[in-house]
Amino acid sequence: MSTILKVKHLVKHYPGVKAVNGVDLEIEQGICFGLLGPNGAGKTTTIEMIEGITPPTAGEILYKGEPTGERFRNESGIQFQHTALQDFLTVREALDMFSSFYNSHADLDELIRFCALNEYLDRDNRKLSGGQRQRLLLAIALVNDPDIMFLDEPTTGLDPQARRNFWELVKRIKSRGKTVILTTHYMEEAYELCDQIAIMDHGRIIAQGTPQRLLREHFNDVVIQLPKEDFKVNGTPFSFEVMDKGEVMEIQTGDVNDVVKQLLAASVSLAGLKIRSRTLDDLFLELTGRDLRG
Numbered sequence: 311m312s313t314i315l316k317v318k319h320l321v322k323h324y325p326g327v328k329a330v331n332g333v334d335l336e337i338e339q340g341i342c343f344g345l346l347g348p349n350g351a352g353k354t355t356t357i358e359m360i361e362g363i364t365p366p367t368a369g370e371i372l373y374k375g376e377p378t379g380e381r382f383r384n385e386s387g388i389q390f391q392h393t394a395l396q397d398f399l400t401v402r403e404a405l406d407m408f409s410s411f412y413n414s415h416a417d418l419d420e421l422i423r424f425c426a427l428n429e430y431l432d433r434d435n436r437k438l439s440g441g442q443r444q445r446l447l448l449a450i451a452l453v454n455d456p457d458i459m460f461l462d463e464p465t466t467g468l469d470p471q472a473r474r475n476f477w478e479l480v481k482r483i484k485s486r487g488k489t490v491i492l493t494t495h496y497m498e499e500a501y502e503l504c505d506q507i508a509i510m511d512h513g514r515i516i517a518q519g520t521p522q523r524l525l526r527e528h529f530n531d532v533v534i535q536l537p538k539e540d541f542k543v544n545g546t547p548f549s550f551e552v553m554d555k556g557e558v559m560e561i562q563t564g565d566v567n568d569v570v571k572q573l574l575a576a577s578v579s580l581a582g583l584k585i586r587s588r589t590l591d592d593l594f595l596e597l598t599g600r601d602l603r604g
Contacts, residue, residue, distance in 0.1 A: 311340040313375075314458055314489050315360070320369035322355050328357045331513035333369070337506070339457075342480065342490040344500045346590075347510035349600055351430050353493055356510070360491075361388055361460055373458070384412065387456035390465045393436045401446055402431040409453040416455040425479065448479060458489040464546040465499060475504055482528030498591035507590075511598045522588055529588040530598055531564040533604075536573075537582040546576040 317335040330352040337343045347353040360362040362378060373382040395404055405422070409415045422428055425445040430438060438446060445465060451459060457499075461480070465473040473496075480503055484490055494500055500507055501521050508518040517524055541552070541559045550569055553560045563569045564587065571591055573580060 312337040316372040316482045318370040340487045341505040342503045344504035344507040346491045352513040384584045385457045387451035387459045389451040392561040393446045408450045412454040486573045508561045533586050534561040535584040540579040543576050
């Protein structure tokens, strides 16, 4: 694959604050790339510099081997986390208006079908549901048939079904050879959609790679979960640590058989036992020590 976007030693300093402090990224064409980080990590500032909204203090941003400029603006699409549309505009009018801003644009009829907006074309954009509005904003970001798209927390506030419907749209966009750069607060979303992820903290990239590779590199164990009401041990000593997670007790182990043996010896009921693999949530907390929504 060829590189579509390259970021070299990107820096953004504000008085007394190093928001972004030397970020290097190389993003291949046709993938979904996720940029993750706790609040204040610098990911939003990084994305805004790449998009051209915020000027960098230092560093270089190359699109298809050239400094970002008019070509990048014409070939990129952005779905912001919060977008204010003109009051009283219908869905059809909003699409027509944004399409008129570009010399080249996607086929609007196809775009309407793609984003499942047929039933809402004559509806005031203010009267759309959360999922319908996000599909409209996605369609607006696609009106110029961009080669690269930026999706800033696109499913925040959506119900689980609307979120999964949106995921399917993103997968279809990627299947067309488009490049998607995604920021999200949902680790399941990042795992489902992203071919590559980068985790930021304190203005720097602290881990980068495929979700699967990063999990393999950082963990060689599983998590055993037991309902708290089943975990009655009366001070029985174990060779492993048991963590109280509220309604469940968790045990991290690389030897499930040994843990089960000790639990049975302590007469702990295993009726509600669950075993799960490590997740991106675990990785995030391991690397940053902070909850992503913190």
